[in-house]
Amino acid sequence: MKKIKVITTGGTIAMGEDKSTHQIVPKLSGEELLSHVPQLKNMAKLDLIQYTNLDSSQLTPQMIWDLAKLVEGSLAEEEISGVLITHGTDTLEETAYLLDLLLDTTKPVVITGALRSFNQLSSDGEANLVQSLQTIIEPHSKNKGVLVVLNNQIHAARFVSKLHTNKLTAFSSVNTGPIGYIDHCGVNYFYDLTKQITIRPEKLEERIEIIKLSIGSDDKLIQAALDYGYKGLILEGFGLGTLPKNISSGLIRAKEEEIPIVVTSRCLEGRVYNLYGASIGGANIAKMDIIFAGNLNSTKARLALMLLLGEGLSKNEIRRYFGFKLKM
Structure with missing residues (x-):
């Protein structure tokens, strides 16, 4: 059984309802999030890190820069076969792209999230977590850069964008279509990607x-x-x-x-x-x-x-x- 590093950052996938305001707010720790999907433990050995627990609209480029270092350190561990990151959907495409430019690895790195929290009807968090883990443990997922897995689809970080505020089909790779999909038969890829270049400056210029x-x-x-x-x-x-x-x-x-x-x-x-x-x-x-x-x-x-x-x-x-x- 493969060992996968899971890094949680917050977002709708880790949110729940505030009973007094009826708004959706950060609720679930990393451990609580994984406990909602016990099936994951039967698929791989999970090593959890809770990086933060924020709505992704509150993240900064520097925080993603630091996240990249955390992911890089995790990938350097010989026993780790890949990294799964949970993230809010508001800025998920930006985190995915920045990580894609910063990381140089053949191991799979997958980012997922949810458009609906676990307390809402038709929550998509459970399916997205399971399918993300399926994607990571699939041998053909190596050397494809950072991938985004949502709603049965696999997107390359360089192509994907959020096109709708809250539909389950919010994410799309508008110029190319998804790189693959997940169904009852497993993980399927449509095409291969040219390897992304890596840019590793000593600092970010955020201005x-x-x-x-x-x-x-x-x-x-x-x-x-x-x-x-x-x-x-x-x-x-x-x-x-x-x-x-x-x-x-x-x-x-x-x-x-x-x-x-x-x-x-x-x-x-x-x-x-x-x-x-x-x-x-x-x-x-x-x-x-x-x-x-x-x-x-x-x-x-x-x-x-x-x-x-x-x-x-x-x-x-x-x-x-x-x-x-x-x-x-």
Whole structure:
């Protein structure tokens, strides 16, 4: 029987109802969570660590950085065959992606959570825990990077996003579809992945923010971010990566101050690249030293930029990572 490290961080999967307010709040310790699913002990030897017990909206990049070190230490134990992390769904995709960039391992690392707590009707926590453990102990799950298992589906960290606030089908890999699924016959994979690169700076550069653009947006938020000392910005632009001309002054200032501006799309699917020649379309954006983020969404682009700036890379080096080094 394989030995699996289980690291709990909180989230809906470990929540219950507060009888006085009738709101869902953190309730279950790691031990209590596992006790709700006794079947797990028949599947593998479980070694539990409760890292924290928070709603994932309260986590920070530094906490995930520290979690990565904990996971790395666990994977270094020879008898550990893989790691299962329980997590809130609000920021699960961000934790998964940051861990995917930080960890270099062939052992399976799976993150799961729940859209409904154990006290709610049709709670999904039990099934997600069982299927996550099934995925880890499946031999074909090795060397696939960090995986997200929810609602019978297996997603690659680089592709997955939360698209609905509370449906059981909230998570999807919009450009690719899930990498696999779990059914009565076991774990099945549709395709293999190119190995993700590993970025291991000595620190995170957390002074990165996202600015979402809409029709008629100006550069006030860009200017404010530069005034406050932000070291990089992610812009959610239109379509293929076009931006309104009203933000030109902010972009010029960022270029002069050597602050990287990474452009993503507010569209859910597709990628951004240099095509349109509008007054500040993709072709003119390139002249302003803007970096296109490929098919990464804004939250994942932000995390990648935190690592790349933490590594001390130049804008041209960062451009190469977003251009072809990062696996998307």
